[in-house]
Structures are given as structure tokens and as C-alpha cells.
Amino acid sequence: MVYLDAFSYQEINYLNETITNMGKQIIFIQTEARVEVPKNSLQIQETFQDRLFSPQKIIESAMRLTDLASYQMILVSKDHLKLKSAVHLPISTVLFNENPHIQYNDIGNLPDLKLGNIQEIPELFKKTTGYFSEVLSTYLSQTRKWSESGYIFKFFAHSETTSLEIISGGRYFGPKHSLYESSQLSKRIGKSKNATSQDNLFYKIFLSIIKNINDVQNVDGITRVPSRPEKKDRLAPIVNLLSKKLGISDLSSNLSCKHNYPPHKNLKKEQRFINVKDQFSASLHNSLEHVVLIDDVFTTGATMLECAKELHNVGIKKVTGLVLGVNQFADEFMDRSILCEKCGGKLHLILNNKNYSAFYGCAEYQKHGCPTLSYGDGLNRMVTENLIDLVNTNEEF
Structure with missing residues (x-):
């Protein structure tokens, strides 16, 4: 159409x-x-x-x-x-x-x-294709990925003092979004907040995109949006791996968060920019032309733009932002779900703790012995059972 x-x-x-x-x-x-x-x-x-x-x-x-x-x-x-x-x-x-x-x-x-x-x-x-991060993080079985290739997209973000080109590998759907229970990338990003099980997968995604960036303009260094001091610096190990593999400077120690500023949750866009103003500090001993700044999810860009500002202030000429996914607005009136055939409870997308595979199961599948579905079978049901039904729609507007 x-x-x-x-x-x-x-x-x-x-x-x-x-x-x-x-x-x-x-x-x-x-x-x-x-x-x-x-x-x-x-x-x-x-x-x-x-x-x-x-x-x-x-x-x-x-x-x-x-x-x-x-x-x-x-x-x-x-x-x-x-x-x-x-x-x-x-x-x-x-x-x-x-x-x-x-x-x-x-x-x-x-x-x-x-x-x-x-x-x-x-x-x-x-x-079968899609956005790069979404494709590479989707496993149809323990060893079989959805695909090995996909598309990235670019956009510019701005603050009062900084303009930044952002490259994203995909979309991130939060728990309130109707596509949350279909997206392995979103589930994996959520899991990575408190675990390292997804680090190697995310490293491979970042690596491929940075190689693509480097083909356009040579990358001299890499860093990440640092966590608040009270939180684990979960992206620093990925930056370290990327630095060694690509032979570029690891600038994790050159960019830090100074204070435990309040969480962004429930803050509006303007409030987020105010919340992180002057919360980061950068230092640099040698001049660098081009640095890649990574993060997992881009929402308003407040923290990434503030970090880019500090990097520019210490002499880095160009900063390119790179994220796994851009946060998508949820439609509170939309609900896509499938139900357990035994207990009638909603089936959730669950990541296997032992490997990268994923499956669907209800909240009580272990306790009550409810059946589970492979990711492919569950996704097929998610698509075919949540369609526009002409029987329940009127001819006239």
C-alpha cells in the first residue's frame, strides 16, 4: 500500500x-x-x-x-x-x-x-530484515539468529549548547508499549541493567556499527554515557572490549559523572536537561578529532548531549552518538497479548538464563506446569491473534 x-x-x-x-x-x-x-x-x-x-x-x-x-x-x-x-x-x-x-x-x-x-x-x-540492533538481538533458537544484517538510522539532537548526530541500531519499547512482549532487544536492554549476560551480544552490535562509522570518518576514541556514582558503570566493560578490538583509545576514565543526580523517570524533557546540567566532567591529555559516545537507550538525549558538551569543551572536535535503541512512545489504548492455553494468563517473552534463546510463558508456568512456546510460535500467535478484525468493524466511519 x-x-x-x-x-x-x-x-x-x-x-x-x-x-x-x-x-x-x-x-x-x-x-x-x-x-x-x-x-x-x-x-x-x-x-x-x-x-x-x-x-x-x-x-x-x-x-x-x-x-x-x-x-x-x-x-x-x-x-x-x-x-x-x-x-x-x-x-x-x-x-x-x-x-x-x-x-x-x-x-x-x-x-x-x-x-x-x-x-x-x-x-x-x-x-526478512529490520533495524540492525533488533535483528541481531533476536534469536529464533539457541544458536539461530533472525538475521545477520539490518538497517540503522540517523538523526540530529540539539541542546542550547550542543548539536549531536546520533546513530541508532533500532527501537526500544518500554514495558507499557504494545510491542514490548515481541521485542527481544527491549527485553535484553532491560535485563542488562542488572546483569552482564547481554554484554557480548551488545559488544558485537556496537562493533559492527562503529566499523561502519569508521569507514566514513576515522574514529580516534570511544567512551560511554557514565552511570551515576551510586550505580555500576555497566557500559565501561563493553567500551574496553571495543577499544582493544578496534585499536582506538578507551576514554572511559576521561568522562565521569560527578554527582548522584535524581533519576530521570517521570521527568519531562525540559526537566531532564535541567537535571543533568553540569553533572559530568571530562578531561583529555591529547587532542582527538573524532570520538564515539555510546549508550543503550536514547529518550530525550539530555545525558548524551551533556556528555558531548563536556567532550567538546576539552578539545574533541567531533562526537558521534551511538545507541542500541531509541525509546518509542506507547499508545495506552493498544494492547497486544496472547494467553496461556492452560491457565488463561498472559504469556510473556522470557529470556533464557543459560543462552541467548527466548520463549513465551505465563507468570506461573513453572509453578503450575503450564506449557511454553518457542519465540517463533509465540510471535506468530502475537501477530495472527492481534489483527484488525473486519467482523467487528463498521463499513461507515
Whole structure:
């Protein structure tokens, strides 16, 4: 399904011909300014209500036209606003934009992929892929990863004194997000707060992305957003491994947090920036051109920007931020869940303590002997049982 606004006629023809030749169906969504499309193409007209509220009615119309379930569809647009409300619906979303950077105001509602080459859109039917951190942290079995490759995305974050380019390997879904129980990356980041079991996996993810950064501009050093003094400096061991492998300076000892500032939880964006102001200290004996600053999750960027400011102040010319995932806004009205066939309790995504595999089980699966599901089987149920049901929707808005 392709929103037509901003697509050229050449792009429309390319997508129509390529996708239909693959034996797939393509539906063009006409917006306010009607666009010419190939003859006999399937088309849906976007209404004012669709623009104002949600594309669900458009998706329902496409389901009736094709007799497909929503999870079998991909919604494509060049306009992030068209996808913001769709990312919470049971449909795949793709932002096609040749600009390598995502707008900062859009990072909390990211689509399933951002592509910059139109030829990559038909390729989505040929391979299983996603954002790099999410792909590499997803294990279908004890040894089998979902995939070995994926996409990264970039954006710029700003404070009053600092501008910073951020590179992210994926998205982070918090416990209140409807996709939390589907995301191994999110579960692994949560587990890493109090354990080191995910360090080697995260090291490999960071390593691959830093090599990519180094291909563009030589990286001289690496550090992390330091923990508060009362907390364990959990990213420092990963920085040390990266430094040794890449042969670049480990600057963990050159960047520290001075005080136990209050936690950011429940603070608004502006309050977070105030909360960390002047809380970090940097020192440097030798001039460095380019340093990578890592963290696990980017929410507002308050701590990362404050650390970057201190690094700039001691003479580092360029700082690049690198995170495993960007925090995604939850939709409190959305709930995706599956239930235990024995006790009826909700099934949760559980990480195996002995290896990197994951499975689904209810809260009492050990106590009551309830059955568990493999990650693949559980995810399949999560997708097929939480779809748009035409039986319970009305024809009219």
C-alpha cells in the first residue's frame, strides 16, 4: 500500500511493475492532490477522517479489496506523518525518504523500517530484515539468529549548547508499549541493567556499527554515557572490549559523572536537561578529532548531549552518538497479548538464563506446569491473534 503524495510518476510505475511482476498486489492511496497511476491499478481514496485520526479505515478497505490480513500488508509513505498513527496498528510500516536523517520530532514513533533507495522496497518481499540492533538481538533458537544484517538510522539532537548526530541500531519499547512482549532487544536492554549476560551480544552490535562509522570518518576514541556514582558503570566493560578490538583509545576514565543526580523517570524533557546540567566532567591529555559516545537507550538525549558538551569543551572536535535503541512512545489504548492455553494468563517473552534463546510463558508456568512456546510460535500467535478484525468493524466511519 503506497501513499501517492510525493512519489514521482516514474517511481509509481517502477513499484507497480516490479511488485506485480513478483506476483504481489499493490494498492495506491490517493490523497488530496490526485496523482496519475497505471491503468487498472487498485486505488483507495484517503478521506479527511483518515488524515485526522488513523489509517485504519484505509487498511480495512485494502483488506476487503485483497482478502488479506493486515499483518500481510506493508504501508509505505514518504511522509512520516502518514505513518505515525499506523505504527501502532498490526501492519508493517516503511518510511521511504532519501534524506539519511530522521527528524528529531519523529523518532518516538518510528516505522518498522526507513529506506532511502526505492529498489529496496520490492526487496522487502524477498528477505526478512529490520533495524540492525533488533535483528541481531533476536534469536529464533539457541544458536539461530533472525538475521545477520539490518538497517540503522540517523538523526540530529540539539541542546542550547550542543548539536549531536546520533546513530541508532533500532527501537526500544518500554514495558507499557504494545510491542514490548515481541521485542527481544527491549527485553535484553532491560535485563542488562542488572546483569552482564547481554554484554557480548551488545559488544558485537556496537562493533559492527562503529566499523561502519569508521569507514566514513576515522574514529580516534570511544567512551560511554557514565552511570551515576551510586550505580555500576555497566557500559565501561563493553567500551574496553571495543577499544582493544578496534585499536582506538578507551576514554572511559576521561568522562565521569560527578554527582548522584535524581533519576530521570517521570521527568519531562525540559526537566531532564535541567537535571543533568553540569553533572559530568571530562578531561583529555591529547587532542582527538573524532570520538564515539555510546549508550543503550536514547529518550530525550539530555545525558548524551551533556556528555558531548563536556567532550567538546576539552578539545574533541567531533562526537558521534551511538545507541542500541531509541525509546518509542506507547499508545495506552493498544494492547497486544496472547494467553496461556492452560491457565488463561498472559504469556510473556522470557529470556533464557543459560543462552541467548527466548520463549513465551505465563507468570506461573513453572509453578503450575503450564506449557511454553518457542519465540517463533509465540510471535506468530502475537501477530495472527492481534489483527484488525473486519467482523467487528463498521463499513461507515
